[in-house]
Amino acid sequence: xxxxxxxxxxxxxxxxxxxxxxxxxxxxxxxxxxxxxxxxxxxxxxxxxxxxxxxxxxxxxxxxxxxxxxxxxxxxxxxxxxxxxxxxxxxxxxxxxxxxxxxxxxxxxxxxxxxxxxxxxxxxxxxxxxxxxxxxxxxxxxxxxxxxxxxxxxxxxxxxxxxxxxxxxxxxxxxxxxxxxxxxxxxxxxxxxxxxxxxxxxxxxxxxxxxxxxxxxxxxxxxxxxxxxxxxxxxxxxxxxxxxxxxxxxxxxxxxxxxxxxxxxxxxxxxxxxxxxxxxxxxxxxxxxxxxxxxxxxxxxxxxxxxxxxxxxxxxxxxxxxxxxxxx
Amino acid sequence: xxxxxxxxxxxxxxxxxxxxxxxxxxxxxxxxxxxxxxxxxxxxxxxxxxxxxxxxxxxxxxxxxxxxxxxxxxxxxxxxxxxxxxxxxxxxxxxxxxxxxxxxxxxxxxxxxxxxxxxxxxxxxxxxxxxxxxxxxxxxxxxxxxxxxxxxxxxxxxxxxxxxxxxxxxxxxxxxxxxxxxxxxxxxxxxxxxxxxxxxxxxxxxxxxxxxxxxxxxxxxxxxxxxxxxxxxxxxxxxxxxxxxxxxxxxxxxxxxxxxxxxxxxxxxxxxxxxxxxxxxxxxxxxxxxxxxxxxxxxxxxxxxxxxxxxxxxxxxxxxxxxxxxxxxxxx
Numbered sequence: 295x296x297x298x299x300x301x302x303x304x305x306x307x308x309x310x311x312x313x314x315x316x317x318x319x320x321x322x323x324x325x326x327x328x329x330x331x332x333x334x335x336x337x338x339x340x341x342x343x344x345x346x347x348x349x350x351x352x353x354x355x356x357x358x359x360x361x362x363x364x365x366x367x368x369x370x371x372x373x374x375x376x377x378x379x380x381x382x383x384x385x386x387x388x389x390x391x392x393x394x395x396x397x398x399x400x401x402x403x404x405x406x407x408x409x410x411x412x413x414x415x416x417x418x419x420x421x422x423x424x425x426x427x428x429x430x431x432x433x434x435x436x437x438x439x440x441x442x443x444x445x446x447x448x449x450x451x452x453x454x455x456x457x458x459x460x461x462x463x464x465x466x467x468x469x470x471x472x473x474x475x476x477x478x479x480x481x482x483x484x485x486x487x488x489x490x491x492x493x494x495x496x497x498x499x500x501x502x503x504x505x506x507x508x509x510x511x512x513x514x515x516x517x518x519x520x521x522x523x524x525x526x527x528x529x530x531x532x533x534x535x536x537x538x539x540x541x542x543x544x545x546x547x548x549x550x551x552x553x554x555x556x557x558x559x560x561x562x563x564x565x566x567x568x569x570x571x572x573x574x575x576x577x578x579x580x581x582x583x584x585x586x587x588x589x590x591x592x593x594x595x596x597x598x599x600x601x602x603x604x605x606x607x608x609x610x611x612x613x614x615x616x617x618x619x620x621x622x
Numbered sequence: 623x624x625x626x627x628x629x630x631x632x633x634x635x636x637x638x639x640x641x642x643x644x645x646x647x648x649x650x651x652x653x654x655x656x657x658x659x660x661x662x663x664x665x666x667x668x669x670x671x672x673x674x675x676x677x678x679x680x681x682x683x684x685x686x687x688x689x690x691x692x693x694x695x696x697x698x699x700x701x702x703x704x705x706x707x708x709x710x711x712x713x714x715x716x717x718x719x720x721x722x723x724x725x726x727x728x729x730x731x732x733x734x735x736x737x738x739x740x741x742x743x744x745x746x747x748x749x750x751x752x753x754x755x756x757x758x759x760x761x762x763x764x765x766x767x768x769x770x771x772x773x774x775x776x777x778x779x780x781x782x783x784x785x786x787x788x789x790x791x792x793x794x795x796x797x798x799x800x801x802x803x804x805x806x807x808x809x810x811x812x813x814x815x816x817x818x819x820x821x822x823x824x825x826x827x828x829x830x831x832x833x834x835x836x837x838x839x840x841x842x843x844x845x846x847x848x849x850x851x852x853x854x855x856x857x858x859x860x861x862x863x864x865x866x867x868x869x870x871x872x873x874x875x876x877x878x879x880x881x882x883x884x885x886x887x888x889x890x891x892x893x894x895x896x897x898x899x900x901x902x903x904x905x906x907x908x909x910x911x912x913x914x915x916x917x918x919x920x921x922x923x924x925x926x927x928x929x930x931x932x933x934x935x936x937x938x939x940x941x942x943x944x945x946x947x948x949x950x951x952x953x954x
Contacts, residue, residue: 336808337779450897451672480671480835482894485879489893507808510838510883533885551813552883553838559861562820563842565813569778 297364298469298501299325299348304361304371306343306352306525308573315574318344318525319581320361322600325469325501332504332516332533334548338570340525341505345471347371349386350378365469384414387467391474393454397446403457404430404442410464429460434490452483459491470495473505488515509552513537518609521545524570524581528613530600535607541617544582580614588616623661626797626829627683632656632692632702634675634682638902650901651853652678656692657928658848658858662796665823665830667840667861669876670850673901676833679850680799683831684716685709714744717790721802723782727774733760733785734770740792755792762825763788764818780811787818791826799831804839816843837880841865846934849873852909853901855928859935867945869937872910908940916941 306318318340325331333341347358348370363370370381382388390396398406407426411417417425423442430438433456446454455475462470472491476484492515495502506512512519512533519536521529521544529542540546550564557563568585571577577584579594586593592615600611601618612618634653640646653675660666668676681687683694685701694701701712720726727736734756741747747755757767763784774782783803790798800819804812820843822828834840840847844861849870857870868874875894896913899905905912911921918940926938932945 336810452897481837481879482671482875483897485881485893488881508881509809510881513883513885514881514887537883537885547810549883551810553813553816553836553842554883555838555841555865555877555880557838557842559841559844560820561842562817563813565817566810567814569780569811 296327297324298327298329298366299323300362300364301344301348302362302364304344304347304363305359306340306347307357307359309355309357310574312574314359316525316576317356317573318347318358319576320597321522321525321527323520323527323530325503327468328499328501330495330502330504330515330517332506332512332519333522334506334509334512334519335522336507336548336570338524338573339522341522342473344522345473345503345505348471349382349388350375351382351388383410383467384465385467385469387462387465387470389455389458389462389470389472389475391477393451393458394446396458397454399446402443402445403449407457407461407464410461414465426460426464429464430457432463432494433457433460434486435460451479452486455479455483455487456490459487459494463494467500469501469503471503471505474507475504476511477506477508484511491515509548510554521548524576526581526597526613527600528582529611531603531610531612532607535603535610539603539606539610541603541606541610541612542582542614543586543588543617547585590616592616623663625659626662626696627660628693628695629660629683630657630693630695632679632682632694633690634678634687635690648902651904652901653682654853655928656682656855658855660797660829660831662829663823663827664845665832665843667832667834667844667847668850669834669837669840669847671835671876671898673852673898674850675853675901676835676850677801678853680718680801680831680833684718684799686718714740714793715796716799717793717795717797718799718801719783719786719790719803721805723779723786724774726786727782727789729774731773732770733772733774733777736774736785737770737789737792740789744793746793759788759792762791762822764814778811779807780814783807783815784818787815787822791822794826795828797829797831799833801833802835803832805834805836812839819843837865837877849876852898852904854909854938856910856939857935857937858928859937863932863935867935869931869935869942869945870910870939871914871916871941873937908938 301323304321307314307316321344335341346352348363358371404426408422411422411425427438427442435441435456476487504515516533518532520527523544529545540549547566566585579596580598583589583593598613598615600613603610603612603618636650638648640648668679670676682689689702737756737759756770760767760769765784804815832843847861847864848855849857851872857873868877875892878892894913899912907923908921908926911917920940926940928936928938930936
């Protein structure tokens with residue numbers, strides 16, 4: 295397998311009156327063709343910004359200030375908006391959390407999907423409309439022909455998310471980035487959407503990046519998981535290795551604080567004391583050090599680099615000098 | 623155990639005017655025939671998906687939405703009959719914590735001012751005793767007394783939720799409705815707040831109605847769990863029973879849809895087809911029959927009674943007769 299996407303040393307800053315604040319600090323990640331990568335982390339860890347920066351969709355005042363992102367031999371971060379326009383949709387597709395704000399409320403859904411096809415694939419309108427109807431059928435929308443003329447508000451949340459997925463797939467991208475696509479959905483609908491994307495993926499060689507805060511959800515979806523904390527990758531491992539040998543104290547804390555259906559009723563959950571650092575107030579060294587129970591002087595001296603975990607899968611790497619000791 | 627609240631056939635309907643000129647009347651059946659006794663000191667959780675009426679249940683019990691029918695007996699008074707003025711003395715005992723503390727805390731009030739309001743309104747402390755009382759409240763929810771002079775925007779989401787809990791505690795209540803109180807929080811913070819709620823319950827003997835959609839969270843905090851579907855209670859059971867032997871087909875589907883934090887977990891889901899029907903026109907008979915794998919003729923015409931299958935474990939399903947058997951084994 296070859297790397298489809300290779301992010302190296304990505305930094306993202308927010309411009310503020312007091313000066314720039316770093317929110318993504320040297321993320322290095324790679325993704326292979328056909329791979330499913332889960333990017334997991336809590337609010338503000340930079341998981342969405344990292345992916346948005348690839349296609350030039352960062353909000354105002356937030357900029358990628360360093361690093362490279364090689365996709366198909368080209369550096370996405372060095373491309374102009376004009377060049378990126380050719381990448382968005384046709385090479386990298388996106389599904390966002392909230393379809394109601396991503397869909398045009400005054401445009402029929404068939405026309406919205408067809409618009410993407412006309413633009414990206416230079417299709418003629420009748421062919422684009424026919425393809426849009428096929429896509430609606432592919433994503434499991436009942437009676438797609440009738441639904442072509444529906445407006446977004448006439449659909450339920452689950453159906454709207456299916457429309458978003460149809461649009462994400464319209465350009466037949468090599469990489470689909472799904473940013474919390476099921477967070478706003480009920481659990482039974484979430485199960486339907488997850489099965490749909492898994493099924494779509496199994497029928498093509500598309501790579502998928504799942505951005506989520508839900509470790510339980512991602513356990514059944516991803517081949518590999520990268521755990522982000524305060525804008526850095528703290529652990530990167532094949533999914534089985536991550537759940538068998540969670541190594542970074544933050545990953546362990548996250549897993550321990552996850553309520554599960556097999557817990558004792560009325561039992562106390564483990565929790566991680568404190569809160570993540572705010573942008574611009576990053577502690578020196580390891581960003582997790584102030585909340586970590588294993589902290590040592592070495593932790594605050596330098597930002598730890600990802601190193602292999604002794605005794606686990608060779609691809610399992612962790613940025614923690616304490617828990618990976620004995621590696622050398 | 624003594625009963626704190628005796629709720630009988632509680633209903634809430636909302637009348638809508640549809641059409642450009644409001645010419646068509648429509649009725650949303652948000653809650654129908656909700657009956658349960660809530661015991662002093664217990665945590666009763668209500669779970670279900672969006673629009674199942676779980677929040678309406680909390681609002682109707684507290685008379686924040688005036689119920690359309692039924693009764694809520696508290697200390698010998700039927701709260702459902704009271705108007706806003708008559709309700710006021712009871713508000714002290716019956717509090718609520720919402721999902722989003724950012725929209726329920728006044729952004730121009732310091733935390734101290736926000737916490738003082740209910741104390742002064744209900745005359746629970748003199749002006750002189752107020753600072754000590756505020757410090758105590760903040761300490762109860764794990765915040766230092768310094769927070770009294772801060773504004774909501776200076777706090778993190780978890781800290782704001784602690785303040786919302788402190789404000790509910792300020793009146794020394796007996797009963798707190800937690801309406802998706804931890805749903806918006808990150809998992810590591812969510813665990814902190816859950817533990818806090820359990821600690822406060824131990825310390826003050828509080829009774830909770832915990833409204834949530836996350837079944838794993840509910841398992842952690844509940845003595846009993848009620849599962850709602852489209853405005854009706856489908857199942858009610860002690861927490862351990864509900865998770866070990868779910869009886870209602872909807873509960874089973876709901877539990878099997880919860881993702882497990884284990885990549886090796888078998889994925890034999892009982893996938894529910896379709897979506898929840900509109901509460902504007904709930905299906906006749908059992909409201910779940912349009913999506914139920916067990917549905918038969920009877921389910922389409924007759925509302926199933928809420929029956930006790932094993933002690934304390936009730937469900938509203940024509941098909942379920944015992945924990946192990948159903949009336950009919952094969953789908954219709």
